[in-house]
Amino acid sequence: MRQITRSLVLLGPLLILLALAYILPFLGILRWSVTLPEPGLGQYRAALSDPLILSVFWRTLRICAVVTVLSVSAGYAVALLWVWGGPVARLLTELCIFIPFWISVLTRAFGWLSILSNRGLVNSWLEGAGLIAEPLALVRNEFGVIVGMTHFLIPFAVFPIASAMRSVDERVLMAARGMGAGRARIFWQVFLPMTLPGVLGAALLVFVFSIGFFVTPAILGGGRSVMVAELIYLRIFQSPDWGLAAAVSVILMIAIAGFLALLLRKMTPGDAR
Amino acid sequence: MPTPQAAELTARSIRKEFGEFVALDDVSLTIGRGAFVTLLGPSGSGKTTFLMVLAGFLPPTAGEVHQDGRDITALPPEARGFGMVFQGYALFPHMTVAENIAFPLKVSRRSGAEIRRRVAEMIEMVGLSGHGHKRPAALSGGQQQRVALARALACEPAVLLLDEPFSALDKNLRGQMQDEVRRLHREIGTTFVFVTHDQSEALALSSTVAIFDHGRLQQAGGPQEVYERPANRFVAEFLGDINILPISGAEAQGGVGHGRFEGRAIRASCGAAGATAALAVRPEHMRLELGEPAGGNAIPLSVTDLTYMGAETRLHLVSGGGTPVILSVPTAAMPAAVTPGAAVWAAWAEDRGFFL
Numbered sequence: 001m002r003q004i005t006r007s008l009v010l011l012g013p014l015l016i017l018l019a020l021a022y023i024l025p026f027l028g029i030l031r032w033s034v035t036l037p038e039p040g041l042g043q044y045r046a047a048l049s050d051p052l053i054l055s056v057f058w059r060t061l062r063i064c065a066v067v068t069v070l071s072v073s074a075g076y077a078v079a080l081l082w083v084w085g086g087p088v089a090r091l092l093t094e095l096c097i098f099i100p101f102w103i104s105v106l107t108r109a110f111g112w113l114s115i116l117s118n119r120g121l122v123n124s125w126l127e128g129a130g131l132i133a134e135p136l137a138l139v140r141n142e143f144g145v146i147v148g149m150t151h152f153l154i155p156f157a158v159f160p161i162a163s164a165m166r167s168v169d170e171r172v173l174m175a176a177r178g179m180g181a182g183r184a185r186i187f188w189q190v191f192l193p194m195t196l197p198g199v200l201g202a203a204l205l206v207f208v209f210s211i212g213f214f215v216t217p218a219i220l221g222g223g224r225s226v227m228v229a230e231l232i233y234l235r236i237f238q239s240p241d242w243g244l245a246a247a248v249s250v251i252l253m254i255a256i257a258g259f260l261a262l263l264l265r266k267m268t269p270g271d272a273r
Numbered sequence: 274m275p276t277p278q279a280a281e282l283t284a285r286s287i288r289k290e291f292g293e294f295v296a297l298d299d300v301s302l303t304i305g306r307g308a309f310v311t312l313l314g315p316s317g318s319g320k321t322t323f324l325m326v327l328a329g330f331l332p333p334t335a336g337e338v339h340q341d342g343r344d345i346t347a348l349p350p351e352a353r354g355f356g357m358v359f360q361g362y363a364l365f366p367h368m369t370v371a372e373n374i375a376f377p378l379k380v381s382r383r384s385g386a387e388i389r390r391r392v393a394e395m396i397e398m399v400g401l402s403g404h405g406h407k408r409p410a411a412l413s414g415g416q417q418q419r420v421a422l423a424r425a426l427a428c429e430p431a432v433l434l435l436d437e438p439f440s441a442l443d444k445n446l447r448g449q450m451q452d453e454v455r456r457l458h459r460e461i462g463t464t465f466v467f468v469t470h471d472q473s474e475a476l477a478l479s480s481t482v483a484i485f486d487h488g489r490l491q492q493a494g495g496p497q498e499v500y501e502r503p504a505n506r507f508v509a510e511f512l513g514d515i516n517i518l519p520i521s522g523a524e525a526q527g528g529v530g531h532g533r534f535e536g537r538a539i540r541a542s543c544g545a546a547g548a549t550a551a552l553a554v555r556p557e558h559m560r561l562e563l564g565e566p567a568g569g570n571a572i573p574l575s576v577t578d579l580t581y582m583g584a585e586t587r588l589h590l591v592s593g594g595g596t597p598v599i600l601s602v603p604t605a606a607m608p609a610a611v612t613p614g615a616a617v618w619a620a621w622a623e624d625r626g627f628f629l
């Protein structure tokens with residue numbers, strides 16, 4: 001009991017800050033969602049029946065699912081290199097994982113824009129090589145959004161996967177090898193199943209993170225591939241419809257909280273299956 | 274079921290270096306067909322490294338490994354087909370007991386019916402009936418150990434290698450598993466190489482004990498031979514308590530060594546090595562006497578302490594010159610007069626002492 005009191009005193013300022021910065025505004029949004037423009041659940045009904053908003057929800061889910069699969073697959077390969085590669089491969093992988101953290105999300109989105117746009121690197125190379133006559137539409141659509149988001153999220157997928165790989169007892173792999181199992185069998189039947197909890201953790205983490213993405217889809221989607229966060233922004237700043245924006249925010253919050261709860265249950269040791 | 278062909282393994286002058294560090298130095302050992310050999314030594318003495326060289330997981334820096342006279346040094350572990358029980362079991366955590374045991378059978382492409390039959394047979398043999406559907410995490414340490422044994426034996430290996438299989442088990446369970454392994458060895462008749470750092474386990478289980486220290490093979494021989502005729506002081510002390518008496522003027526004559534311990538004449542049979550300045554006698558090979566015995570080896574001592582250990586009592590004694598001596602006496606035969614401070618004699622037969 002005294003322990004708890006002590007930690008509360010120490011954590012107090014942080015809790016107050018969190019309450020002021022997150023919970024109070026969220027309560028405000030919750031209030032807007034049921035009071036603007038008139039009291040009631042009308043905005044929720046509207047949000048869940050408006051085909052435009054539903055299509056944004058649907059697109060967000062689709063993009064996030066694709067991004068999750070791509071990030072986790074790529075993250076698995078990167079983690080393999082990081083954990084099992086030679087010393088040079090290890091160092092290079094480490095640099096490639098950590099350097100992106102120092103570059104702002106804005107810079108990275110514009111970087112992809114300059115690579116993928118009609119006059120960008122990819123299109124000018126392909127045109128120069130005579131492979132295409134017209135530039136390919138690589139950006140200002142879902143494709144560009146998926147590329148940018150996947151690039152951003154791969155490092156986040158790497159950490160849980162690498163930690164699962166590090167906890168694999170090397171002797172288990174040796175045992176499989178000693179029984180005559182080839183590399184492919186050891187990977188598919190032993191190593192991959194043993195690292196699956198890390199893969200699931202990474203997938204949930206990336207998915208939850210990706211749902212709220214704003215800057216990357218706004219820039220690389222060019223307004224044509226709007227995701228939920230951008231929709232909320234538009235409904236607040238461009239077509240003032242605060243009640244609806246608030247209702248969509250609350251729906252988004254609930255969805256994320258649900259996935260987070262799932263993530264926490266997966267990550268809690270002892271509860272692991 | 275075809276009886277497996279037990280193999281003979283020979284290590285010739287094995288050397289293994291990790292960078293600058295020499296983990297194995299000139300180790301030569303013959304492991305007979307169907308033998309039960311234990312590799313015994315303190316932690317870090319190179320036992321696991323030697324086992325890994327035998328299994329083929331580690332290439333030796335120098336030296337050769339032969340199986341039935343054939344050089345297999347360059348053969349990878351999967352081509353050797355030995356069974357192996359790793360330290361910490363190394364079970365597949367995501368597979369059930371039955372799946373763990375079936376894995377090596379699937380790898381060697383046995384038919385589905387044969388795999389099922391063999392898995393059931395192995396589960397029965399190691400006494401895990403009814404546990405086939407469980408994951409390793411749901412089993413006790415002893416049960417996990419049985420799964421590891423069953424998995425290693427499923428393909429009827431010519432050699433079974435075990436790395437400290439019981440070090441994580443408590444004492445009772447360990448004794449039980451030792452009996453089990455001895456029974457399996459008798460039933461299957463394959464060659465067993467068993468690593469342990471527990472000397473009583475090594476003496477109890479094996480036909481040959483190979484004692485390692487600092488990457489060198491110190492001695493290999495039957496349990497009684499290494500215990501009663503240790504090749505050097507390390508072996509003598511590692512295998513159990515031993516009294517070491519400094520001897521002056523030691524010299525050998527016709528297989529018998531003579532010398533003096535604090536002035537008293539001492540005799541001991543000695544081999545080709547001759548007599549040295551240190552005579553070793555095991556505590557249980559010394560007799561407690563209240564007065565000076567008529568003949569034979571005997572030294573006067575005073576009691577410093579007694580330790581009651583149930584069936585036996587350990588006497589801690591010291592000589593006039595300050596040499597500590599330990600004696601172990603059956604508690605039932607313990608004279609009441611022996612209390613701390615009492616003067617007593619320790620006597621032993623000529624063939625019970627040996628020069629180190």
Ligand SMILES: Nc1ncnc2c1ncn2[C@@H]1O[C@H](COP(=O)(O)OP(=O)(O)O)[C@@H](O)[C@H]1O
Nearest residue numbers: 291294296314315316317318319320321322323
């Ligand atoms: N892969 C390795 N690299 C460097 N040193 C090692 C390696 N494996 C073992 N050693 C060293 O070799 C020595 C013997 O190790 P090991 O054979 O595991 O001993 P034991 O099994 O008898 O406890 C130890 O000092 C250990 O640190």
Ligand SMILES: [Mg+2]
Nearest residue numbers: 320321360437
């Ligand atoms: Mg070891």
